[in-house]
Amino acid sequence: MAIFRAETKSLSRGQGHNLAAAISYRAGIKLTDNNKLNPKARSYDYTKKTDVVHREILLPKNLSEQLEASDIELDFQSIADLVEIGETTKRGKMKHSARLAREWVLCGVPELTRAENIELFEQFAQQQSEEQGVLSMVFVHDPTAGDDMATTKAVAEGKKMGSPDPRNIHAHILLLTRKLDVSSDSLLSLGEKSDSELSNDERTRPVVPKKLVGTIDPETGKKIQQGRGLCSNSEWLKNTRKQWADILNERLEQKGVQPVTHKSYKDLGLTFKPTKHLGKNASIAERMGVQTEIGKYNESVNRYNHNQLEQTANSGITSSQQQIARSQRWIDAISNGDEYIQRKTDDTDQQERSFNSRIAEQRPNPYEQQLKTSADNRKQRATELDERTIIFDRASERADRNARYRKPRINGIIGEVDRLTWKTALLFSNRSNLPNYTDRQKEILEQFATENSLVTGDFREDIRVARAFFSDGDNHQSHKHIVKLINNPETEEQNYSKTLKFEAESSLNEFTRDSVGDSPKTSDTANESVSIAPRGRRRP
Incomplete structure (x- = not known):
């Protein structure tokens, strides 16, 4: 095995x-x-x-x-x-x-x-x-x-x-x-x-922007250190x-x-005790006929585990492997809401025990052949249920494996969102002191802060309130233009300039078109002035 x-x-x-x-x-x-x-x-x-x-x-x-x-x-x-x-x-x-x-x-x-x-x-x-x-x-x-x-x-x-x-x-x-x-x-x-x-602390600390490393965290009052955003x-x-x-x-x-399973006896709900690894020197001594302290300990543990197996067998379960498999199936069935399969399995076991007790009594029964056939059918159904359970277990294992492979990527995305939210809150709270924003942009941000009650008068409290505000998915979604302005003021200013230029050109084109439409034109074929109606009022 x-x-x-x-x-x-x-x-x-x-x-x-x-x-x-x-x-x-x-x-x-x-x-x-x-x-x-x-x-x-x-x-x-x-x-x-x-x-x-x-x-x-x-x-x-x-x-x-x-x-x-x-x-x-x-x-x-x-x-x-x-x-x-x-x-x-x-x-x-x-x-x-x-x-x-x-x-x-x-x-x-x-x-x-x-x-x-x-x-x-x-x-x-x-x-x-x-x-x-x-x-x-x-x-x-x-x-x-x-x-x-x-x-x-x-x-x-x-x-x-x-x-x-x-x-x-x-x-x-x-x-x-x-x-x-x-x-x-x-x-x-x-x-x-x-x-x-890495140390456990360095593994589990979140990933932060480089510009924030070494600064003081307003929530804890300690210096911010870089982390990896990993599991423990x-x-x-x-x-x-x-x-x-x-x-x-x-x-x-x-x-x-x-x-096989990587779980410990404790995780499996078993009372077995683990043995100790002999190692090179103890293994050589044991093979040469010299009993070591580790060898004595392992013998006592093996005797204890053997007794546990015998007690399990005497209680009506013929094999510890069957007990482990049945217990695991029961746990999986309950955790996945599949109580129907487990109930059918228990009913089948009860029917088998009832049938075996009747056979053991050796009483004459005219329906013995029918009972035997029925028991065989129940055994077959139980086997089919076990096969379905095995298929179900394998599917659960594959789903768990896929989830484990996706977990680091999900953790990375969560860490990136938290980093961007933290950066947005810091920039927004320090908007008045940053040279990146123009007067127009500062006025927009100040008005936004007043309308959403994001001004407290204390810088640390402003950061905390802003971080809580932008961490809300609904707020972040409904105020995308503000978030873009905070993180990319240069791009917002360029877009604003382009908008002004486009509006100016549109106004000029409209004025020119109206002027040309109202002025008289001279016909090339006739030596006379022909008045052309404006386009907007031309008759069909």
């Missing part, structure tokens, strides 16, 4: 990490830390690792095009040098608190082939590269390809070691924490941090885990394998 695992952590110097060492171990290659500022810089050789079956560098589309245009090729050594040497302070010293990369550990699916698992790992990594705008590296480990150096170590010590779990195909995905910049002279350097590495870090983490679950389930559906 497929399982779900998507863990993430930061590789930082503060935790003693080194990117050259991290890449070397995960790729099974030899790399050297060439950072001259690091007194502990050395070479790392993991070429004896035999479980590495795939290693690859992935780039976002725009960065790939820039590197190709600049004829720059990247390998693992150049990436390690770029980060280890480039992460310095403003004074050129080694930055001991630098975050070097973000790692995602993903568990593969034993029901899929190695090539299929690698394809899914790369799909997730490419998706993260595009969203974050950073370089990513994919390293796939498969125990069926060979054991790591732990076996060699055990043989050297004269100890026997158990075989690794052949189902444990997994991937280590490293994403750089900074974007890469390509200069005009084809030099590569570290750029700004990716969105995933915890919500981003849940969404990213769900992205991996969606990628897996799309392939598992094609293979007819039960889907």
